[in-house]
Amino acid sequence: MTSKDLAIKAIEELPDSATWEDIEERVRFLAAIDKGLADIKAGRVVPHEEVKESLGKSLRERISAFERSS
Numbered sequence: 001m002t003s004k005d006l007a008i009k010a011i012e013e014l015p016d017s018a019t020w021e022d023i024e025e026r027v028r029f030l031a032a033i034d035k036g037l038a039d040i041k042a043g044r045v046v047p048h049e050e051v052k053e054s055l056g057k058s059l060r061e062r063i064s065a066f067e068r069s070s
Contacts, residue, residue, distance in 0.1 A: 003034065006034075007027050007030065010030055011023055011026070011027075014026060
């Protein structure tokens with residue numbers, strides 16, 4: 001199914017009361033999923049444990065900086 005086909009299907013599934021913003025949000029959401037799947041296929045991923053470590057380190061640094069400024 002092409003991107004255009006997916007967009008049309010997504011729009012058709014929205015309620016008749018959907019706004020332009022609703023349509024834009026749905027299409028952007030589907031495009032982001034498509035991009036994420038392409039990244040996975042291309043190997044552009046970061047292992048979960050690496051993300052946890054990085055976020056933990058960043059959070060600890062921010063807390064430390066906040067405590068020093070208080």
